[in-house]
Amino acid sequence: MPESPPSPAVPAQFQTFLAFDFGLRRTGVAVGNRMLRTATPQPTIRADGADARLAAAEARVREWQPDALVVGVPFHPDGASHENTLRARKFARQLRGRCGKPVYEVDERYSTTEALSSGARDADAGAACVILEQFLRSLP
Numbered sequence: 001m002p003e004s005p006p007s008p009a010v011p012a013q014f015q016t017f018l019a020f021d022f023g024l025r026r027t028g029v030a031v032g033n034r035m036l037r038t039a040t041p042q043p044t045i046r047a048d049g050a051d052a053r054l055a056a057a058e059a060r061v062r063e064w065q066p067d068a069l070v071v072g073v074p075f076h077p078d079g080a081s082h083e084n085t086l087r088a089r090k091f092a093r094q095l096r097g098r099c100g101k102p103v104y105e106v107d108e109r110y111s112t113t114e115a116l117s118s119g120a121r122d123a124d125a126g127a128a129c130v131i132l133e134q135f136l137r138s139l140p
Contacts, residue, residue: 010104010139014067018060019132020045020095021072021111021124022088027053028124031064032132034139039132041125054094061099069101072108072131106135 019039021028026046032039042060047053061069071092074084089105096103111127111134120126 010068010102014102016064016066017068017070017132017135018064018066019070019072019106019128019135020057020091021108021127021131022074022084022091023124024048024084024087026124027057028122028126028128029057029060030125030128030132031066032129032136034136037133037136037139039129039136041120041122041129044122044124050091050094053091054098057091057095058098061095061101066101069095069099069103070132070135071095071103071105072111072127073105074108077109104135106131 015034017032019030019032025048026044028044029042030039031042045053045056047056071088073088076082092103092105108127108131111130112123114130115126116123
């Protein structure tokens with residue numbers, strides 16, 4: 001497993017979450033809540049370039065008004081970081097800055113594979129659901 005900082009405790013009053021499966025061209029999106037611990041896929045953001053991707057993500061945050069955000073961070077199977085690990089973490093930092101909401105990072109290894117094996121029609125939105133449901137299951 002990668003050496004990552006311990007996740008900060010998620011306050012009990014945080015009930016709704018918006019998750020992102022970061023990608024350079026397609027970023028999957030899912031919405032979910034703590035009570036049901038389920039996620040629902042949303043239309044995938046298709047954007048070339050960081051500014052367009054961030055603007056589209058920010059629009060989703062305004063639309064859904066979640067308590068917090070979740071971003072999937074990819075790693076190699078052995079837990080090592082790679083270029084997209086850094087990109088996803090930068091995206092998470094930018095979202096935190098632009099939206100003013102807490103952002104939680106989740107190890108998203110194999111989320112796309114899991115989404116496809118469970119029959120997701122949109123692999124990116126399906127992966128965002130996998131990421132969010134993994135996060136929700138980790139909450140007390």
